[in-house]
Amino acid sequence: MKRIGILTSGGDCQGLNAAIRGVAKALYVEFDNDVEIYGINDGYRGLIEGNYKRMKSEDFSGILTLGGTILGTSRQPFKLMRVIDENSVDKVKNMKENYKKMKLDCLVVLGGNGTHKTANLLSEEGLNVVSLPKTIDNDVWGTDMTFGFHSAMSIAANVLDCIHTTATSHGRVFIVEIMGHKVGWLTLYAGIAGGADVILLPEIPYDIESVVKTIKQRNEAGKRFSILAVAEGVISQEEAKMTKKELKTARANMKFPSISYRLAQEIGEKTGQEIRVTVPGHFQRGGSPCPYDRVLSTRFGAAAAKLIANKQYGNMVGLQNGAIVPVPLAEVAGKLKVVPKDCDVIQTGRDIGISFGD
Ligand code: F6P
Numbered sequence: 001m002k003r004i005g006i007l008t009s010g011g012d013c014q015g016l017n018a019a020i021r022g023v024a025k026a027l028y029v030e031f032d033n034d035v036e037i038y039g040i041n042d043g044y045r046g047l048i049e050g051n052y053k054r055m056k057s058e059d060f061s062g063i064l065t066l067g068g069t070i071l072g073t074s075r076q077p078f079k080l081m082r083v084i085d086e087n088s089v090d091k092v093k094n095m096k097e098n099y100k101k102m103k104l105d106c107l108v109v110l111g112g113n114g115t116h117k118t119a120n121l122l123s124e125e126g127l128n129v130v131s132l133p134k135t136i137d138n139d140v141w142g143t144d145m146t147f148g149f150h151s152a153m154s155i156a157a158n159v160l161d162c163i164h165t166t167a168t169s170h171g172r173v174f175i176v177e178i179m180g181h182k183v184g185w186l187t188l189y190a191g192i193a194g195g196a197d198v199i200l201l202p203e204i205p206y207d208i209e210s211v212v213k214t215i216k217q218r219n220e221a222g223k224r225f226s227i228l229a230v231a232e233g234v235i236s237q238e239e240a241k242m243t244k245k246e247l248k249t250a251r252a253n254m255k256f257p258s259i260s261y262r263l264a265q266e267i268g269e270k271t272g273q274e275i276r277v278t279v280p281g282h283f284q285r286g287g288s289p290c291p292y293d294r295v296l297s298t299r300f301g302a303a304a305a306k307l308i309a310n311k312q313y314g315n316m317v318g319l320q321n322g323a324i325v326p327v328p329l330a331e332v333a334g335k336l337k338v339v340p341k342d343c344d345v346i347q348t349g350r351d352i353g354i355s356f357g358d
Contacts, residue, residue: 002027002035004308005052005104008069009043009076009111009118013136013148014289015297016110017063017070022301023108023132024060030309033057038102042072043111044081044118047095052102064298065288069110078117092125099127106308110134112146113336116316120333128313131329132300136285139183141335142327143318147300150292152179152284153189156229159280160194163227170274171224173215173267177260177279181233184339186284191229191354192345198226198355200263202233203339204346205240206357211263212270214355219271230260237358299324 004027008016027035039055040046063070081091099107099122106128109119112135123129133140136152156178167174176196178187184201191199198214200206215226239247256262264275289297296319303317303324315326339346346356 002031002105002308003038003103004035004106004108005038005040005047005099005102006071006108007040007043007046007110008071008073008134009109009115010073011075011112011135011285012068012073013134013146013285014067014151014287015147015293016068016073016134017066018289018294018297019110019132019134019147019301020070021060021063022298023304024055024057024301026302026305027308028057030305038104039071040107043074043115044076044091044095045074046072047098047107048076048089048091050094050098050101052098064294067287067289075114076118078114078121081118081121092121095122096125096127104128106130106313108132108304108308112137112140116140116329117333119316120329123314123329128311129329130304130307130313131316131332132297132304133316133318133332134297136186137180137183138185139180139337140316140318140332141337142316142332143320143337145296145319147289147293147297148285149186149189150296151287151290152186153193154290155284155287156186156190156280157193159278159283160190160196160227160229163278164195164225167225167227167276173226173228173271173273173275175228175230175260175264175267175275175277177230177232177258177277179281179284180231182336182338184231184233187229187231188339188345188349192349194227194229196227196229196354197223198228198230198357199349200228200230200234200357201339202231202235203341204356204358205235205237207237208263208266208270210355211357212267214357215267215271215273219273228263230263232258232260234259
């Protein structure tokens with residue numbers, strides 16, 4: 001009898017339940033039903049606190065299209081994992097003890113970057129861990145694609161589509177703020193899919209004069225509106241020269257709720273045009289996974305079960321050049337997959353006249 005624990009950690013995204021289902025169904029097939037699956041509630045917090053439940057095969061039925069995660073999730077910062085908290089809780093010790101208490105053969109972890117750092121820590125501590133990469137940000141190193149990304153991209157692109165009609169009617173400049181603090185994959189892809197005129201990414205610090213120039217040129221060409229797809233983590237070229245600490249202070253003192261509102265004020269002053277800001281926010285992480293994510297989640301889930309059957313612990317399942325491959329957790333942990341400034345999608349954008357604000 002195999003005993004497998006499963007948890008979802010970090011920000012939720014579409015496809016988590018599809019992936020949980022994929023893992024479970026493939027485990028039942030792989031081990032000919034000779035397997036017990038334990039659902040650990042609310043991410044690593046559940047493992048720390050010993051909050052888990054034995055799951056039955058019916059728990060995994062009817063969840064393919066369900067958004068969110070049936071296991072619940074939480075953010076447990078990696079940097080605090082080894083810090084004993086005010087209640088004297090040793091998180092790593094607790095997680096190891098609860099793993100033993102559950103008599104697990106393997107812990108399956110579904111998560112993004114922070115989650116993978118802790119997954120690697122647990123693997124280094126001797127636990128058998130297999131992981132799946134999820135996040136709407138698509139910034140997990142070692143995989144070409146994370147599940148959640150395509151669903152969120154569809155939502156963000158749909159926002160841009162809807163904004164187009166109202167922006168055209170009123171002849172306004174619209175800023176659509178898209179999720180992504182450190183990386184701009186979602187903004188880049190949604191921006192291209194949604195026909196944005198300007199795309200601003202964290203990886204390419206913007207020059208406000210360049211952004212304004214694009215809007216003015218569009219006006220001169222008789223275009224009534226301009227649409228900017230802006231990642232929530234964009235920085236200006238001046239800010240790019242600051243230290244991390246200086247930038248943090250500057251942003252903490254910023255009088256705007258987010259960077260898009262500051263951009264709106266600056267662009268409004270420099271162009272005299274009416275500007276509106278739309279922030280779809282967590283809407284982008286909600287709802288049913290798109291078919292692409294359902295397939296990817298299922299592929300990742302089934303591949304994770306294979307890794308467990310082959311005792312290939314200490315690996316994440318990743319998608320590389322169309323193939324599902326094991327990627328060592330030690331290689332994944334602590335790295336971020338940012339958008340290369342010279343990638344072909346950015347070049348395509350430039351080729352059709354999209355401004356990246358540089
Ligand atoms: O999980 C990724 C993400 O949605 C980022 O795009 C975003 O910056 C962040 O999470 C928001 O975090 P929270 O849900 O904790 O507000």
